[in-house]
Every structure is written in structure tokens, then in C-alpha cells.
Amino acid sequence: MIRSDILREIAPILRDQLVVCNIGLPSQELHMIDDNAKNFYMLGTMGLSSSIGLGLAMAQDKTVISIDGDGSVLTNFGTLPTIANNVTDNYILLIIDNGSYGSTGDQPTYAGKKTKLEDVAKACGCENVVTCAAEDTGTVLQAAIDSRQMTIIVAKCESGNIKLPVITIDPVVIRHRFMEAVKA
């Protein structure tokens, strides 16, 4: 399975939650699969999906899922100690780890080599770290939502991309409709 297969499978679970989605292809894929107001698409700013989601989870009570990639977590490694030390039980970080920078041409990341993000997260102090195979992502994600405990999920999948259009919604519209969904 590749990332878009995972997103297609978990879309029915994501639909009821607030989702902050990583820059580039992940946002484009989620937008194509199930565009809705509860999705916050990052159009830029690689690395900050986990930070935006954590800030959002701290500010209100609804469950927040940050969808991130291995490359983006590597870009913003400082996020893992911040998450670990600010336990926020309505927060889930879903790292789709395909071992590559998918949006830029599938260059390999260090997470696809020796570095294990699940071990890094644990070393940073994150308490609930679950590693799963791509096909189990939905089950693990639903369990994390039901547990109401902050959870870091590292879902391992193959690298690869599908062809799809860029998101053309104005960023202020994305932000406004998302904020309305947060308040609803």
C-alpha cells in the first residue's frame, strides 16, 4: 500500500474528526478523496503539521489528528519533545512513514534507512507510540481515538504517488471553514 491507499481507507474515520494535513501530496490526496470543512490543508510550511495540530488540540476539546510524513517530522524534529512534554489527550499524530520525500520525487529519507521514528518518539518521552503496517492503520487509528489518550502512530507503507491536481481553494477559505467546523 502507498500513502494514498491508506488515506482512502481511513477517510471514513477521519471524516468525523478535525484533521491537520501535511503539505503537498498528502493534502492534495485527502482533498481529492474526501474534501470537507474539518480538514485543514497545509499549502506550505513543511514540517509544522504536528505543531499546528498540537496547538489546536490544546486550545479546545475535540479530537485532532495531525497527518504527517516521515520527511516532515525529520524537518521539525523538535516537535517530538514538545509533544511528549505537553500531553494532550485529544491529540493524535499519525505519521505515514513511506521512507521517502514523496512530494518532491521520492528521494529517500533517513527514516527509510537507519532512523526509526517510533524509537525517536519514545526516546523523546512520548508514552503511547504505536507502529503498524499500512493495512492496519484504520484499526489502530480508531483505537487511538477511542482511547482518548495522546497517541503517536507510525504507519509504515511503500513509497509512491498518484497523479492529482493541486488545491486551488484560497487559504483564507480553508482556514475560515475549518474554524467554523472547530466551533460547530
Add this chain to the structure above:
Amino acid sequence: MSISSKIVDDFVAEGVEFITTVPCKQLAGVIDEVEARPEIHHVPSNKEDEGMGLCAGAFMGGKKPAIIMQNTAIGVTINTLATLTQFYRMPLPMLISYRGELREPVSCQVEMAVHTKALLNQMLIPTYHFHKEADAAELPEILKYCFMSNKPVAILTDASFWGGYGDQ
């Protein structure tokens, strides 16, 4: 009342409830004050762009955010300011220690100080410079302006404002 207490009082009075900080020697007093206030959710960041991500999330969750950081962070956060804070039109008061100005003992700090206002100007970020303690009287209006306009706003606070570096 100390200037740090007055600054944090102004944040609280304007409804700021979420503050992220990356430390600077000049900001130690104000960071202690932020940490001590029950009205404020204080989340230390490891890097300022990470902090701006937290602030963006907090804002979308209904909280007024702010970031406290050193001016060297302008070099770290240009992309985040442009593609997140400004692109999505989010407010962000940035209380910034303006290192490398008069009374600075560390020469390297001057290297970013000379770029600080130019970069903020290039980014079209409204910028205020507190040089004397009385300048802080404008802080409540600056915060109102920031949340009215949904823009990042910079408040540069130099060594003279904070009373210098003691015996260095």
C-alpha cells in the same frame, strides 16, 4: 510593578491565553511571568517556527496566541511567517528581544540586529520598537491592532528597554 508584569498583564487584558516562548537572556523575567500566570497556557518551543505552528493551531482553536522570542528567530521563521501566518491571515503578536543593539556585549548578535528591521520591513510586518520603558504604554493598542488586522506584528524590545546587561 515590574515591566515584565506589566507586559504580561497587557497580554492577559487583551485575552491572550496561549503563549509559546523560546528563551533569551533579556526575556527571562517576562518568560517567568508568563509561566506563573494561571490565565496563560505556556508552551515552550524548541524552535520559533515550531512555536508559530503551535500558535496557528491555538488561534484556529479559538485562543488568542502570542510568541516570545529573540530577533535571531526572524532568520528562522521567514518561511513560516509568509506561508502560514500571513498566507492564512492569522494574528500573531511577536514580543521580540532585540539583541545586538546599544549596550550589547556579544558582537555576533549585531550581525542579525542589522538585518532585523529590514527583514520585517520586507515582510510588510508592522513593527514597533520599545527603547524606553515608557514605550510599553503602547502595548495594549498594538495587541488590539494585531488581532483586529489578523496579521503578525513585531514588538522589538532592546537592551535599553530592559535596563542593560548588568556588569558585563
